[in-house]
Amino acid sequence: GAVVSQHPSRVICKSGTSVKIECRSLDFQATTMFWYRQFPKQSLMLMATSNEGSKATYEQGVEKDKFLINHASLTLSTLTVTSAHPEDSSFYICSARDRSPSEKLFFGSGTQLSVL
Amino acid sequence: LAKTTQPISMDSYEGQEVNITCSHNNIATNDYITWYQQFPSQGPRFIIQGYKTKVTNEVASLFIPADRKSSTLSLPRVSLSDTAVYYCLVATGGEYGNKLVFGAGTILRVKS
Numbered sequence: 001g002a003v004v005s006q007h008p009s010r011v012i013c014k015s016g017t018s019v020k021i022e023c024r025s026l027d028f029q030a031t032t033m034f035w036y037r038q039f040p041k042q043s044l045m046l047m048a049t050s051n052e053g054s055k056a057t058y059e060q061g062v063e064k065d066k067f068l069i070n071h072a073s074l075t076l077s078t079l080t081v082t083s084a085h086p087e088d089s090s091f092y093i094c095s096a097r098d099r100s101p102s103e104k105l106f107f108g109s110g111t112q113l114s115v116l
Numbered sequence: 117l118a119k120t121t122q123p124i125s126m127d128s129y130e131g132q133e134v135n136i137t138c139s140h141n142n143i144a145t146n147d148y149i150t151w152y153q154q155f156p157s158q159g160p161r162f163i164i165q166g167y168k169t170k171v172t173n174e175v176a177s178l179f180i181p182a183d184r185k186s187s188t189l190s191l192p193r194v195s196l197s198d199t200a201v202y203y204c205l206v207a208t209g210g211e212y213g214n215k216l217v218f219g220a221g222t223i224l225r226v227k228s
Contacts, residue, residue, distance in 0.1 A: 110158060
């Protein structure tokens, strides 16, 4: 199956710093990528939909100025958590959709963000 | 966007067959049904996808009745390593497609 690479897998930062997470589709072109957030023992929560060459679409309640998304190419989307605070600590997961009509999603391995 | 409902948790023993049913009463004509598996601190992994009737691959089978308002993931002869959370999603393809929202998922615990 298709491979989605997500880096870093784990990051620890001080409060107030910004953190960038990269998501790459390695063997297919992804016009659309999705960013999810997951708290312990909870399901994945969709944060935003990232479309190549256009602005991301954010879900209700997600601050677009806090979570900056850039989808500059068909294989790369980045999520930047700006001025991170302890409440932003979470597991962030990206996914990319292939071009088939069945809309199969492929997921990155996730990034555990810990803000001190 | 079709909402899905699954049992919160299920317990099984090694070697047994496990069936997890997902309800999606308002599934749209063009929606596919996809199941994912997630281990702790990992991204979800694709298991199987179907549109109608039955689909089988090397790890699971997916049964979809004619009305498509539910689907059943069948895991043959589970092992301890199948302990994970299982999610079913319904989604429609297209230029950008619908948003893909996860339900609560089913926690499967396999015991020895």
